[in-house]
Amino acid sequence: MKRCPQCNRVEVDEALKFCRVDGATLIADSSLVGSEAGTARLGSTGDASEVHTSILQHDTQTNVNRATGPTTVLPPQQSANTFRLGSTTILRKGPIAAAIAILLVVVAACVYFIGGRFVASRKDKGIESVAVLPFENKSGNAESEYLSDGLAESLIYRLSQLSNLKVSPRSSAFRYKGQTIDAEKIGNELGVDAVMSGRLVQRGEDLLISVDLIDVRNKKTIWGEQFQRKMSDLLTTQSEIAAAIADKLQLRLSGNDSKGMTKQYTTNNEAYQLYLQGRYFWNKRSSENLKKATDLLKAATEKDPNFALAYAGLADCYVVNYYYVGSSPREIMPLSKIYAAKAIELDPTLAEPHATLGFAAWLLDWDKAAEKEFLRAIQLNPNYPTAHHWYSRYLRGVGRFDEAFSEIQRAEALDPLSLVIINNVAENYIQRGDLNSATRECQRMIDLDPNFWAAHQTLGIVLVKQGRYDEALAEAQKSIQLANRSNASLALLGHVYAKLGKQNEADAVIKELETRYTEKSADGRDLAVVCSGLNDKDKAFAWLEKAFADHSVFLAFLRLEPLMDSLNSDPRWNDLERRVGVSE
Template sequence: PGIGLLILLLVGGYFTFRYLKSVGADQINSIAVLPFANASGDKETEFLSDGISETLINNFTKIPELKVAARSTAFRFRGREDEPKEIGRELGVGSVLTGKLIQRGDNISVQVDLVNTTDGLQIWGNRYEGKASDIVSIQQRIATDVSSQLKLKLTGAQAQQIAKTYTQNPEAYEHYLRGRFHWNKRTADDLKRGLQEFQHAAEKDPNYALAYVGLADTYVLLEEYAGASSNDTLPKARAYAQKALEIDDSLGEANATLGLIYNRSWQWIDAENEFKKAIDLNPNYPTVHHWRAINLRDLGRPDDALAEIKRAQELDPLSLIIGLNVAVMYMNKNDDNSAVAQCRATIELDPKWWGSYHWLGVAHLRFGRNQQAVSELQKGVELSNRSAWPVSFLGYAYGITGKGSEAKAILTELEEKYPKREATAMQIAAVHMGLGDKESGLKWLEKASQDRSGELVRITWYPPFDSLREDSRFKDIIRRMGLPE
């Protein structure tokens, strides 16, 4: 019996060794951090489980040698029960990190599991427990432990980055997570709620750099999503981004935001410089490649813009907004077939998102498929809850397809919204162009110029203004923005 037991132990030890070797010995250089499950049964704590996942993603992207699935890509697996091997194939990553958070009163428990996507075997797992006030240190320990299990060969600086915590104040961190939770929803109401949360985070910890990045990120989007005046929002966005960099000049996210702010402020060289700084600091951050592509497009460099947005898509293949901008860049190169294909691919990712139908309608209109164009544009308007931007282009489409009364009704709707800052002058100009009223179109573009509208930069390529390209007044507006004609 003793010999038999010894043989059994040796054989068992051999297979255990083989198991550990197969899943743990080799370095893995890619990972997807899936949204942690909120097992508390309380929707109000969902921001916390999401926030841990998002922060880990952001920290891991600071390591150039590690390929990290972006947030918008990884979060598409929320609630799905795909096998790790399937996720690995779809995202092209060698490992998947999953987690489950339980909060009971002031106590929290976080279960984390790391799986090898090649064979589906678990590499490692651990449970972290503590008080809610310990969430920052728990997150730091998770990041350090995961990097160790992946056998990443980190420099001292990289090890600090991967476990970096930007605040030790748990209340500030909670407000920041709530702010990002609302910011990611991209509605006017959520952006305003996010603004309040980021402000609370900064009040709780005045040296919390990420709180100021959150404020800057929100203010720079308020014109586009909520109709706010860029004269009011962009100076605030710039001040907050600069404040973040004063606190931490290694924060590439702040440089990326500053680049978009400079783009919307018509400061093209400054924008490009900030984007380059951001890429140097965090080359795996898909948003900086997305926003830099927009800047390159506005500067009349369509080939460079397409290459840059393709890089963003490589880093974040399931992002709706990045996929949509790939379609727009194809349109800028007059490759409408590729644009249509990309719009349809984006619709497959999320059939309820208005943006894909909007731009599919734009592409159909360029092809002269007017009936299909109007149908898709109407879907976009409906799904957006009649947001001013898709409503505006539908009004333009109505105008050029002979539906004058419908176009005029939209014109009235937008003109009533303009004084309340729920629509922009450029959106109104587009409808006038659809109705063939170039003088009114130019008048409203001039108003947008006087407003120093951030979205005015689009007129160099936006279809409603094609017939104005040779008009000296139109060229003057472009010159004043410092853009090539």
């Protein structure tokens, strides 16, 4: 027999390795051999399922005599004419009752045995996935927020280099920022085995970092530790924490894994702090924050001209600049290609700049050679969701819809809470004609964030496709408000007005977009969307020709335009696809 050293539960199944109550390793106990097997009484000193999150080490009491500690309490001997099952006594009053009693005992024994085997095997299985939550900033100073966020993001990045560990991306893990941490709930929602949380306190140049790593499968703290460091030690501290996590998870690291974990991306602590600040503002994704991010990342490259990650960050800033800031893509996007190429020159092993370079090349140049950059990014880091996401958009753009659907499903599996990825899943369903599934994905986005404008935008498009124009108008108006009257939201609004026969309102939207086009802050594509709603094909194609003359980035996704379906049968549409290079 075996006994749990913590709760003193007796197990008669010699195959079990771990206690089915608290997960402790079972020990052989020869004192139990020869005694009649009974049901162990659980120890009453403490809750065995409690999750201990203290970062302090738990001390073992040395004055406890294990030989005289709580032992198994055997049940009293039953009389020969009864069976005891739980708290119910079954009298032997006949063969039927006896048969039923025996059957119940057999079933209970099977459940006990199989259940024990399942729990034991699950606990015995190594941890294969982890989520690093944003660290709590306990400094009482909002200016330290970039440190707490940046430390978590750096750990996510380093742990993602491990080929045998799935790490939840930042966009999913950071959705729990500011929430009460329920490790089990978060682990289930993200589909991971372990959750890491932390706290950071900054006092001048002093840092106090606390870390907890919890196995959500058995609600046990795997590791907890405090790090007292100086700001100048920040670079080495995050590497130290990442290495400690890998050690506690008992991960077997390959040579490449070890290099990724210990790699020094810069030796300049000031450049590193500027990089963390830049990424902090980049993740906020607004016009003003993107400008701040760009300035900070430029400063990081000035402090360390060989800092590849900072150049990769700059490339990311410029590839989305046209969307958030409204700058001319023809003027701003070439900088994205320059900085991505610089990052690759400094560190060819980085996946991120390859994906950015591919996206910029496709948008800016309509160049199908972009595909090799997406594939290279995926080869370098198969778990980088953005590479799969952007590659999916490219594949849709060139008409390879089944491949595109597979890639966006892969991106969603890697980053299940990313709103932009879920939005692209919904767009794929629209393209496939599965409007019910598209609606479901839109509702999922709204449940995650009711203020995500693109969710209402895409739902509005679904409703247009279903001919439910009044409901589409309500969603378009929500999108307009949340997106601060962006060009894309205005185009949808004008299209819906046209479908409802509201000519004056549609004309007003056209006038607003024409003014923006004159100011080079709108695209001919936006006006073509409104004109297609009015069924004015000549004007729609006139605006598309202007977009072609401007080498619009939106024409790279000409085949992703559900609101211009009415134009697809026109020969001018096929001719435009041919000239852009996206025809079949």
